Amino acid sequence: MMLSVFGLSIPISATELLLASFVFCLVFWVVKAWQPRVPKGLKSPPGPWGWPLLGHVLTLGKNPHLVLARLSQRYGDVLQIRIGSTPVLVLSGLDTIRQALVRQGDDFKGRPDLYSFTLISEGQSMTFSPDSGPVWATRRRLAQNALKSFSIASDPASSSSCYLEDHVNKEAEYLIGKFQELMAKVGHFDPYRYVVVSVANVICAMCFGRRYDHDDQELLSLVNLSNEFGDGTASGNPVDFFPILRYLPNPALDLFKDVNEKFSIFMHKMVKEHYKTFEKGHIRDITDSLIEHCQDKRLDENANIQLSDEKIVNVVSDLFGAGFDTVTTAISWCLMYLVTSPNVQEKIQKELDTVIGRERQPRLSDRLQLPYMEAFILEMFRHTSFVPFTIPHSTTKDTSLSGFYIPKERCVFVNQWQINHDQKLWGDPSEFRPERFLTPDGTINKALSEKAGTGLHPGLARTLFLSRRGWGLVPKRSREQRECPDSGT
Incomplete structure (x- = not known):
């Protein structure tokens, strides 16, 4: 028997053909067996085809948050990729992430059983432990x-x-x-x-x-x-x-x-x-x-x-x-924006001078009277998104989201960079503009600030507080020092 492939004739026996067919059917059956059975009325999350064994590792590259944000535009806010042979659910979009982490929080509150997590705090970390x-x-x-x-x-x-x-x-x-x-x-x-x-x-x-x-x-x-x-x-x-x-x-x-x-x-x-x-x-x-x-x-x-x-x-x-790394990174970004945006720095200086003056240090109780500083820090978190993903989540039971079936123990990535740079939410997401978080009367826009904070992991709450407190001492600087010199600061 001759088998024609790409114009080439290859001799093959009936036994070899039967064996090849058997192997193909076996592989197909194993792949199908690995796939969870989708209940009637639900669908499997869509996603691009990946490489055998590698999955989408090569596709993700060095900036996976950017790649996954682009993929969400094609496949939607609920999509699935593979890293190696592990299926990973990727969530984007404010409404979708709120639905998963808030309204269905119990379904998505787990942590995946990753090897690196077992090395942190002797495998007993509250943050990284799969136990919930x-x-x-x-x-x-x-x-x-x-x-x-x-x-x-x-x-x-x-x-x-x-x-x-x-x-x-x-x-x-x-x-x-x-x-x-x-x-x-x-x-x-x-x-x-x-x-x-x-x-x-x-x-x-x-x-x-x-x-x-x-x-x-x-x-x-x-x-x-x-x-x-x-x-x-x-x-x-x-x-x-x-x-x-x-x-x-x-x-x-x-x-x-x-x-x-x-x-x-x-x-x-x-x-x-x-x-x-x-x-x-x-x-x-x-x-x-x-x-x-x-x-x-x-x-x-x-x-x-x-x-x-x-x-x-x-x-x-x-x-x-x-808060070790996140606090340091947040304060460093605050410094960078103050140096490169003298107009923003001047507005913060003016607000601090008006509310607190220069005779005392700021107090925790001053926070509500400093809306522009609050807006500045919120915009820093949004614009940098220096933690583009939350710590991976995992489903604690079989569940569904946006009409898609999600099996138990599915690893879940939450792309908070995508939320913070969604043009539908922010209009001009690439611009650094603290005023976006203020209402016309100068107070914090609570609805918008919640959008920026949807994906922040727990350590950032402390980061926000410490950053705000640390920069409360800016009034001690003289007015002549507001402008940044042309050095490499």
Whole structure:
């Protein structure tokens, strides 16, 4: 028997033809078996064809948020891609994402069981753990209560309204003084290296009651660990979707493991020191607050669950790491926009002078009287979208969205860059214009601010607060310094 392919005649026996047909049918059957059965009345999410084994990795490239935003224009706000052999649901569009994360929040509140997540906080991170059951909820609630209660507690020896405000004021005052010193000496500098150390100091003060000198080696080691962690996650973790890479030489994975191990050692050391010096009724920081909760054995009202002492390290790690990189990046972007937009800087200066004056530091309670500064920070988050995706979600059960069937444990990417640059929502998304968040009477447009905040992950709430507080000291600058010199600042 002769088989004709592209004009070529290839001899083939009946047995070989039968075997080839059998293999084809077997592969087809396996592929069909892998695909979930779609209930009647629903459809499978659309998406482009991908490469065998690789999926859409090559298509996504270095800017996957841009590629997926373009694909959403073709396939809609609910589309599906594959990374390796793993199907991934990609959500875009404000209404679609609100439907998934708010109205159907319980269906999409899970985390995918990714290998890299097991390396963070010894696999017990509240942020990255695939567990979303009662134990997870109890730990999360305890962490939120500890953070909230300590943040609003007043320090009798300070004029600030709470410990957090006091820590940020001290660090921001030092930071601005350092900037002025550097400008007087050399006329230009890279602010990031100073901002990241100040941010680390605020978080250390909140979590461990300790403020470091800026050249302290332990503090600088923490900053380096944070930078290495960011470098290790910036391009994603291929091992999450290509398991074979775990067993091959992988310098990036080795670095990621090493960073997390060193970070864990530091956390264990700090918590152990707190246990040794803990005094009931004398709460120095968030770690003390968590220890007190554990020693009081406060049980969960619904699930009868308590937090073991061993889990405190993981909770503190989450609280410590949540704002480290995002706060630094947000403040750095604020600096960039203030430098490159002197008209915006002047409006912020004028508002601060009018509302607060130059005789005192800003207070938390001033926030509602500073709508332009609020609009500036909201626009910074929207325009930069420096965290283009949320931490991946996962479905907790079989569900549907916009008429599409979504099976349980489906990995979900939320493209918040697409929301923040949707021309239908913003009109001119590429323009940096804080005024878009203000109503005609000069107050914050709450409806629009909610649109910008739909996709922000939890760490950014603290980023927003610290950025706002840090820049409250801008009035101390003289009016002659508003314009940025032509240096490389």
